[in-house]
Amino acid sequence: MGKLNEQSVQVIDRIVDRHRGRPGPVKLMLHDVQKELGYIPFEAMEKIAAASGVSAAEVYGVVTFYTQFTTEPKGKHVINVCMGTACYVKGSADLLQRICDLTGTKVNQTSADGLFSLDATRCLGACGLAPVAILDDQVYGNATSSTALEDRIKAIIKTESGVQ
Numbered sequence: 001m002g003k004l005n006e007q008s009v010q011v012i013d014r015i016v017d018r019h020r021g022r023p024g025p026v027k028l029m030l031h032d033v034q035k036e037l038g039y040i041p042f043e044a045m046e047k048i049a050a051a052s053g054v055s056a057a058e059v060y061g062v063v064t065f066y067t068q069f070t071t072e073p074k075g076k077h078v079i080n081v082c083m084g085t086a087c088y089v090k091g092s093a094d095l096l097q098r099i100c101d102l103t104g105t106k107v108n109q110t111s112a113d114g115l116f117s118l119d120a121t122r123c124l125g126a127c128g129l130a131p132v133a134i135l136d137d138q139v140y141g142n143a144t145s146s147t148a149l150e151d152r153i154k155a156i157i158k159t160e161s162g163v164q
Helices: 006-019 025-037 042-052 056-065 085-089 092-103 148-161
Strands: 077-082 116-121 133-135 138-140
Touching: 006 025, 006 042, 025 042, 025 056, 042 056, 077 092, 085 092, 092 116, 092 133, 092 148, 133 148, 138 148
Parallel strands: 077 116
Antiparallel strands: 077 133, 133 138
8 A cells, every 4th residue: 555645645634624523524524535535545544533533443344334435546437337136137247248348447446547447336226227337426227228328438438538
């Protein structure tokens, strides 16, 4: 694990100071750090623990319990494909493979260019829309029969590569 740069440390310190003394600040601080840095480094967990009066182990437990938190930097665009039972039965494994092929990203990793992170997740809570994928907080239901998700990924690739 590399050392955080000074700018990241300052971001974490501002977040911790903003929430200090408020009730139930751990998850609020974690959300803010994740939003600002794109992930939650261990140094942030230590600062949050100290400011909240809980152990770093407790903060780490919260981070690892909730799937929206990550301890690793993510790509510019994050794709989550549900692999829960309903989605799996309706073809999410094939969808996941198509997205791997389209983005050049391996499952639960970030593409070499840092453009996409692709995560196979468990239930996203939208079983009636199975199979479900989320791209940058946008939910795509019936994702194997709809081209909306793949069209959006292609548009991102086109825009980011500078092709007009």
